Amino acid sequence: xxxxxxxxxxxxxxxxxxxxxxxxxxxxxxxxxxxxxxxxxxxxxxxxxxxxxxxxxxxxxxxxxxxxxxxxxxxxxxxxxxxxxxxxxxxxxxxxxxxxxxxxxxxxxxxxxxxxxxxxxxxxxxxxxxxxxxxxxxxxxxxxxxxxxxxxxxxxxxxxxxxxxxxxxxxxxxxxxxxxxxxxxxxxxxxxxxxxxxxxxxxxxxxxxxxx
Ligand SMILES: O=C(O)CCC(=O)C(=O)O
Numbered sequence: 001x002x003x004x005x006x007x008x009x010x011x012x013x014x015x016x017x018x019x020x021x022x023x024x025x026x027x028x029x030x031x032x033x034x035x036x037x038x039x040x041x042x043x044x045x046x047x048x049x050x051x052x053x054x055x056x057x058x059x060x061x062x063x064x065x066x067x068x069x070x071x072x073x074x075x076x077x078x079x080x081x082x083x084x085x086x087x088x089x090x091x092x093x094x095x096x097x098x099x100x101x102x103x104x105x106x107x108x109x110x111x112x113x114x115x116x117x118x119x120x121x122x123x124x125x126x127x128x129x130x131x132x133x134x135x136x137x138x139x140x141x142x143x144x145x146x147x148x149x150x151x152x153x154x155x156x157x158x159x160x161x162x163x164x165x166x167x168x169x170x171x172x173x174x175x176x177x178x179x180x181x182x183x184x185x186x187x188x189x190x191x192x193x194x195x196x197x198x199x200x201x202x203x204x205x206x207x208x209x210x211x212x
Contacts, residue, residue, distance in 0.1 A: 015180030022173040034091035041088035063090040063114040112208035122192040139210035140177025155184035
């Protein structure tokens with residue numbers, strides 16, 4: 001007998017918009033090919049966080065600026081501090097998808113100048129945090145998920161506010177803007193073996209920002 005109960009309907013805070021399966025599989029594969037070039041030009045790294053530990057997810061960037069963390073703190077850098085080279089250009093397919101998904105949103109003019117790419121191997125996670133190193137908080141953060149599914153966490157305006165988890169799958173897109181822009185959020189868990197994409201291991205998130 002199947003005793004599984006239907007999942008309760010998901011109520012997300014205003015300003016956090018989840019588009020399930022927004023990127024069809026063939027287009028995800030296209031994004032993965034473009035991503036491979038970014039990863040070759042700027043291999044993902046674990047970087048130092050406040051408090052002295054290292055990030056659980058490995059990260060890299062493309063675009064005009066890249067988010068970075070080290071003993072000097074959290075910030076955007078126009079060059080990759082690990083190589084001194086410019087970040088790879090944002091692939092046209094990345095830019096296209098980011099601009100398409102905001103077209104019907106409250107932020108239709110959003111044009112990212114930075115894409116922070118996070119790679120989560122099995123067991124990796126990201127603690128609750130706010131994205132607050134960008135110049136203009138009226139601009140949203142747009143996140144495309146590729147690869148393994150993850151339990152995403154959305155909390156409140158304070159780190160100690162209760163957070164709720166919901167599943168994001170490959171091809172899902174999250175928009176976080178307006179009154180949700182500064183909410184604490186994170187990634188609690190990766191579900192290994194759930195990726196529909198042969199070309200990658202683990203989960204990648206492409207997080208598009210207006211950084212400068
Ligand atoms: O991987 C994700 O979906 C979330 C990433 C994130 O919160 C961040 O890069 O600030």
